[in-house]
Amino acid sequence: MPSAIEQVHREYGPRGLVVLAVNMEESRATVGAWAHRHKLTMDVLLDVTGDVNGAWHVTHSPMVFVVGRDGRLIAHAIGNRDWTAPEGRALLEALLVP
Numbered sequence: 001m002p003s004a005i006e007q008v009h010r011e012y013g014p015r016g017l018v019v020l021a022v023n024m025e026e027s028r029a030t031v032g033a034w035a036h037r038h039k040l041t042m043d044v045l046l047d048v049t050g051d052v053n054g055a056w057h058v059t060h061s062p063m064v065f066v067v068g069r070d071g072r073l074i075a076h077a078i079g080n081r082d083w084t085a086p087e088g089r090a091l092l093e094a095l096l097v098p
Contacts, residue, residue, distance in 0.1 A: 005064075008083045008092065009042040015096055019043075024061060025050045066095070 009019035021044040023031045028046055035044050047053055056065060064081065066074040074095075082088050 004083045006040055006042060012092055020045055022047050022052055024053055
């Protein structure tokens with residue numbers, strides 16, 4: 001069973017929702033092996049220098065950022081969320097409304 005965020009990517013990606021994972025300062029080999037082991041299909045961005053995490057003020061892992069179509073930050077959350085629960089699905093559905 002894929003993680004909830006991978007499941008969200010698989011279900012909502014075809015409808016236009018983009019899910020990106022950003023790695024925190026690990027090598028390409030380490031991240032690639034982890035992604036392969038967990039059968040990820042979403043894109044995983046490498047941040048080997050920590051610049052992206054610094055720019056977004058990432059303080060915990062995982063941390064989720066919701067960005068609107070206009071590129072503006074809508075919300076962020078620290079820790080895991082149940083994106084496949086009714087409340088999570090309602091938020092995702094609202095994000096997909098044009």
